[in-house]
Amino acid sequence: MTSELSKIETLSLMGKKLTSLISGCGLLRRMPNIKELNLSNNKIAGFGQLNELKSLHSLVLNGNRIKEINNLNLPVLTNLSLDRNFISKLTGLRGLKKLEDLSLEGNLITVASMQDLGYNLVSLKELSLGSNKITAV
Numbered sequence: 001m002t003s004e005l006s007k008i009e010t011l012s013l014m015g016k017k018l019t020s021l022i023s024g025c026g027l028l029r030r031m032p033n034i035k036e037l038n039l040s041n042n043k044i045a046g047f048g049q050l051n052e053l054k055s056l057h058s059l060v061l062n063g064n065r066i067k068e069i070n071n072l073n074l075p076v077l078t079n080l081s082l083d084r085n086f087i088s089k090l091t092g093l094r095g096l097k098k099l100e101d102l103s104l105e106g107n108l109i110t111v112a113s114m115q116d117l118g119y120n121l122v123s124l125k126e127l128s129l130g131s132n133k134i135t136a137v
Contacts, residue, residue: 045065051072085107090116
């Protein structure tokens with residue numbers, strides 16, 4: 001079955017009450033070629049060992065319990081959506097050099113600065129920060 005799982009490129013596990021991404025020999029670990037992952041509307045609080053998914057192009061974690069972004073290092077990720085979480089700072093994004101579209105709508109962000117975002121986001125084309133409480137840019 002592992003060889004069959006390695007062929008999967010798109011996975012959606014929306015609204016499944018998941019609390020973590022990868023633990024032990026979890027399902028995602030057996031999908032090294034996954035390119036699109038949607039884990040919206042779960043109870044996920046952290047990124048776990050997400051950095052192991054080196055083929056990931058699109059990651060959607062809307063409507064979870066994430067409070068901070070911890071040093072994501074996904075070399076080919078182009079789309080990251082973290083809407084409706086509990087993120088208050090724009091940190092931990094420096095390892096996303098190919099990121100083009102970043103959405104952080106409906107979080108707890110008060111300051112949006114390029115220093116916080118990380119100057120390495122040279123490919124960023126779209127940044128969505130609507131419905132935050134931004135007081136300084």
